Amino acid sequence: MSHAKYNVINTHVHNIDGVAKVTGRATYTFDVKLPGMLYGKILRSPHAHAKIKNIDTSAAMALPGVKIVVTGKDTLGVKQGIWRRYEELCDEQVLPLEKVRYIGEPVAAVAAITEEIAEAALDLIEVDYEVLPAVYEPLEAIKKEAPTIHEGVERNVNVTRHIEWGDVDEAFEEADYIREDWFKCSGQAHMCMETRAAVSSFTPDGKLTCWASTQSAYYTQGLLAGVLGLREGDVRVLAPYVGGGFGGKFELDAAMFTSAVMSMKLFKPVKVCFTREEDFIASKRRTPMFYYVRTGIKKDGTFCARESRMFSNGGAYTGMGATALYLSGFFHSFPYKWRGYRYDGYRVYTNTLPSTSMRGFGAPQAMFCSEQQIDWICADLGLDPFEVRRKNGHTEGYEVPGQAFIQSCGLEQCINEIEKWVKSKGKLPANRGIGISSCGFMSGGIFNWFDSPYSFSSAVVTINVDGTVELHVGCQDIGQGSNTTMAIIAAETLGVKVEDIRVHSGDTAHCPADLGAWGSRQTLMAGNAVKMACEDAKKQLLEFAYAEMGINIVYDLDIKDRWAHIVARPERGLPYVDLVKKALRAKDGQRIMGRGYYTPHRKGMISPAYSYMMQAVDAEIDPETGKIKIHEVMTAHDCGQPINQLGLIGQLEGAASMALGYAYLEDMPMEDGKLMNPNLVDYKVIKAPEMPEAGIIEIDTFEPEGPYGAKEAGEGLTNPTAAALGNAIYNAMGIQMKELPITPERVLKALREKKEQEAQK
Amino acid sequence: MEKQVLRFKVNGDEYEVFIHPKTLLVEVIRDHLGLTGTKRGCETVSCGACTVNINGASVKSCSVLAVQCEGLEVTTVEGLEKDGKLSPIQRSFLDHGSFQCGFCTPGMLMSATAFISEAKNPTKDQIKESIEGNICRCTGYNSIVRAIEAVTAGKYKEE
Numbered sequence: 001m002s003h004a005k006y007n008v009i010n011t012h013v014h015n016i017d018g019v020a021k022v023t024g025r026a027t028y029t030f031d032v033k034l035p036g037m038l039y040g041k042i043l044r045s046p047h048a049h050a051k052i053k054n055i056d057t058s059a060a061m062a063l064p065g066v067k068i069v070v071t072g073k074d075t076l077g078v079k080q081g082i083w084r085r086y087e088e089l090c091d092e093q094v095l096p097l098e099k100v101r102y103i104g105e106p107v108a109a110v111a112a113i114t115e116e117i118a119e120a121a122l123d124l125i126e127v128d129y130e131v132l133p134a135v136y137e138p139l140e141a142i143k144k145e146a147p148t149i150h151e152g153v154e155r156n157v158n159v160t161r162h163i164e165w166g167d168v169d170e171a172f173e174e175a176d177y178i179r180e181d182w183f184k185c186s187g188q189a190h191m192c193m194e195t196r197a198a199v200s201s202f203t204p205d206g207k208l209t210c211w212a213s214t215q216s217a218y219y220t221q222g223l224l225a226g227v228l229g230l231r232e233g234d235v236r237v238l239a240p241y242v243g244g245g246f247g248g249k250f251e252l253d254a255a256m257f258t259s260a261v262m263s264m265k266l267f268k269p270v271k272v273c274f275t276r277e278e279d280f281i282a283s284k285r286r287t288p289m290f291y292y293v294r295t296g297i298k299k300d301g302t303f304c305a306r307e308s309r310m311f312s313n314g315g316a317y318t319g320m321g322a323t324a325l326y327l328s329g330f331f332h333s334f335p336y337k338w339r340g341y342r343y344d345g346y347r348v349y350t351n352t353l354p355s356t357s358m359r360g361f362g363a364p365q366a367m368f369c370s371e372q373q374i375d376w377i378c379a380d381l382g383l384d385p386f387e388v389r390r391k392n393g394h395t396e397g398y399e400v401p402g403q404a405f406i407q408s409c410g411l412e413q414c415i416n417e418i419e420k421w422v423k424s425k426g427k428l429p430a431n432r433g434i435g436i437s438s439c440g441f442m443s444g445g446i447f448n449w450f451d452s453p454y455s456f457s458s459a460v461v462t463i464n465v466d467g468t469v470e471l472h473v474g475c476q477d478i479g480q481g482s483n484t485t486m487a488i489i490a491a492e493t494l495g496v497k498v499e500d501i502r503v504h505s506g507d508t509a510h511c512p513a514d515l516g517a518w519g520s521r522q523t524l525m526a527g528n529a530v531k532m533a534c535e536d537a538k539k540q541l542l543e544f545a546y547a548e549m550g551i552n553i554v555y556d557l558d559i560k561d562r563w564a565h566i567v568a569r570p571e572r573g574l575p576y577v578d579l580v581k582k583a584l585r586a587k588d589g590q591r592i593m594g595r596g597y598y599t600p601h602r603k604g605m606i607s608p609a610y611s612y613m614m615q616a617v618d619a620e621i622d623p624e625t626g627k628i629k630i631h632e633v634m635t636a637h638d639c640g641q642p643i644n645q646l647g648l649i650g651q652l653e654g655a656a657s658m659a660l661g662y663a664y665l666e667d668m669p670m671e672d673g674k675l676m677n678p679n680l681v682d683y684k685v686i687k688a689p690e691m692p693e694a695g696i697i698e699i700d701t702f703e704p705e706g707p708y709g710a711k712e713a714g715e716g717l718t719n720p721t722a723a724a725l726g727n728a729i730y731n732a733m734g735i736q737m738k739e740l741p742i743t744p745e746r747v748l749k750a751l752r753e754k755k756e757q758e759a760q761k
Numbered sequence: 762m763e764k765q766v767l768r769f770k771v772n773g774d775e776y777e778v779f780i781h782p783k784t785l786l787v788e789v790i791r792d793h794l795g796l797t798g799t800k801r802g803c804e805t806v807s808c809g810a811c812t813v814n815i816n817g818a819s820v821k822s823c824s825v826l827a828v829q830c831e832g833l834e835v836t837t838v839e840g841l842e843k844d845g846k847l848s849p850i851q852r853s854f855l856d857h858g859s860f861q862c863g864f865c866t867p868g869m870l871m872s873a874t875a876f877i878s879e880a881k882n883p884t885k886d887q888i889k890e891s892i893e894g895n896i897c898r899c900t901g902y903n904s905i906v907r908a909i910e911a912v913t914a915g916k917y918k919e920e
């Protein structure tokens with residue numbers, strides 16, 4: 001915000017974990033080694049759907065060096081899930097007792113003195129399966145005659161979600177033009193560079209410590225306690241450094257569970273790390289979705305109504321999929337004003353790897369369909385896609401009926417900036433096009449399906465005698481830089497420097513509970529908690545300063561740059577460090593300690609605040625091979641007040657690379673439920689040579705609900721890219737891409753079909 | 762197969778380890794020497810998280826047997842700093858925010874270090890090629906390219 005002067009916010013601040021990360025000092029769960037530690041390995045199902053009739057572990061147990069072999073029978077058999085409030089959605093036994101539901105599902109685990117022995121022992125476990133008929137696609141699984149995957153779940157429908165506002169049918173009647181399309185959106189692997197990993201250590205005093213590669217130490221603590229029959233307070237989860245998450249690491253995983261179960265039986269530390277292949281086949285994925293979209297619009301470009309039906313491939317279990325189902329439907333309406341809107345989502349169980357949340361949380365799929373269809377409608381009616389988006393876009397103060405209240409909104413400026421940028425490019429050579437797509441995203445979810453009794457975020461700040469600051473937060477840094485963002489907010493609020501702040505996070509024993517890193521929640525929610533805690537501490541200091549300085553109480557005092565002073569007369573004051581020392585003495589030595597928290601109230605159904613953006617993708621298509629070259633990506637982005645300058649750029653560039661991967665490279669093809677490319681040779685991610693320039697135009701807004709005006713950044717930008725690429729290809733070649741990823745084969749097929757159609761005419 | 766003795770230098774220090782001849786270099790570095798800065802991200806020599814320098818050249822340490830390093834000099838990420846002073850590329854990574862989760866970072870730094878020592882006024886494309894074998898899931902690479910560019914342009918001196 002240009003109209004507010006900040007000392008630390010949005011300045012060039014190094015990542016506070018940077019030195020640890022560039023020197024190899026940062027220790028991830030993958031690196032943890034404890035005295036006497038054993039190594040665990042997991043036996044996985046080769047069948048997509050089968051009854052477990054018997055498991056014989058005796059030969060494996062007899063192998064020298066093997067310490068334990070466990071199956072579902074050695075566990076409490078708790079059906080768990082992250083939607084804790086809803087029993088029917090807690091459907092996953094991490095080591096199942098009765099049957100397996102996807103290829104790669106854990107059936108047994110071994111702990112041995114070396115990894116090699118544990119691996120060898122897996123081959124000695126004999127599992128007697130009765131193979132059952134399986135089903136892999138949601139549109140098959142929902143049929144009456146399909147096999148039942150979970151007893152009592154009719155037609156394999158796991159969750160449904162209905163969203164509706166306005167009189168949809170009447171609004172369609174007002175439309176001059178209605179268009180319908182079907183889309184197919186693929187899955188995507190989170191592909192965190194650190195695979196799922198955990199080290200559990202259970203000690204004779206009945207306490208469990210678990211190092212986990214997690215996005216939420218608090219969720220991991222709660223979930224582990226639940227499945228192990230322990231008190232939450234007896235479980236300590238540590239996650240000092242996490243090698244990426246992207247939405248795939250806040251559920252309970254098999255590394256956490258099996259290491260903990262085996263450690264509890266052995267009273268020894270047990271480490272379980274997934275191989276890359278295990279990570280691909282058995283750690284969940286972005287939800288594949290089939291979308292039917294029907295949109296009605298007036299001749300002048302005014303949006304009337306939209307009605308969409310979505311069938312998602314839920315895979316074998318619920319996970320975070322229930323949330324993705326809702327958010328996909330909600331963001332499918334974004335960022336536009338519809339007189340009538342109706343969404344019916346069906347999450348369908350199949351015998352495949354479960355699907356869940358992944359960066360964008362269902363929105364990238366929804367936008368791929370929505371933003372392309374809008375461009376096609378514009379072409380059908382001869383309308384300008386920029387103008388139509390401007391005309392129907394969200395504005396400040398708009399209420400998405402019954403769902404959300406929009407406070408800050410820079411959408412129109414985003415559209416204007418991208419329009420300027422696109423026009424400045426002039427006429428492009430043949431086979432090259434620019435496509436656009438706009439969207440918005442949430443700044444943290446309001447929902448509490450985990451049934452947390454704690455506030456959504458909390459922070460405790462303590463000031464040491466020399467003015468250094470201990471900041472304890474529960475928010476989780478998984479690489480997105482939240483530790484740095486919190487340090488910046490704390491430094492700004494207290495009036496000190498970033499190097500004065502030590503951030504403590506990723507340890508449930510010392511940090512207050514926080515829901516963790518998902519749904520773009522931390523900057524706003526944890527940021528507000530940190531700001532509140534620091535204001536609390538600062539107030540205590542300033543109260544003392546009034547007395548010390550003997551000034552009129554109507555004067556405002558503040559601290560900036562380690563200088564406590566009268567706001568109207570900044571030269572009158574005293575050094576912050578002196579103030580801290582004196583205040584301590586005055587308070588009988590009690591430490592200056594501030595507390596802060598954030599729990600959303602009266603913020604609608606989804607989120608307290610929304611970011612907005614428009615993106616343009618400049619792409620070239622080789623008509624002979626169908627290959628795509630991305631020349632450039634440009635985004636105009638409204639994230640409110642940027643807090644962490646370097647972190648923000650990194651997040652937005654990173655989102656562009658992950659979203660480009662989703663748009664044209666990454667795919668998870670399966671045959672009879674078996675993933676065909678579970679390795680980094682065959683699973684293609686963006687590498688440096690393919691990565692285009694990905695510039696950012698920042699749009700200046702102020703979000704009243706966010707700390708210092710900040711809101712979401714970094715997740716939302718995975719939403720527009722696939723659609724923008726689709727639109728670029730449409731503009732370049734006149735073909736409509738309705739299936740993800742946009743592979744050369746699909747491009748060639750569409751080009752052939754177009755030729756055939758033209759020949760027929 | 763009999764175990765055998767491997768003598769080599771890591772980060773300037775002489776080491777002698779007694780290993781199975783099939784042991785990978787990355788295993789010796791991480792598990793025998795305890796230098797966990799070097800990471801592993803795959804089983805198919807595809808991710809570059811394990812990249813180290815052998816006699817100055819960047820090598821994926823999961824792709825070589827440790828015994829092949831007999832008498833050679835290996836540098837890992839832990840060997841980049843000298844007496845608490847960070848190397849130019851390390852400082853440039855800090856300034857350019859060229860890491861997020863940091864899991865690819867050690868390998869990325871080693872690829873970059875080997876490249877920088879050879880490169881003369883490289884183009885952007887050459888810089889990108891130099892880290893082609895290193896996957897980063899977080900940053901989108903551009904900040905890494907900017908960091909390498911700044912060093913090759915002489916903006917960072919050895920301290």
Ligand code: FES
Pocket residue numbers: 800801802803804805806807808809810811812821822823824
């Ligand atoms: S661990 Fe992936 S290339 Fe060596």
Ligand code: FES
Pocket residue numbers: 193243244479859860861862863864865866896897898899900
């Ligand atoms: S910084 Fe996370 S993989 Fe590169």
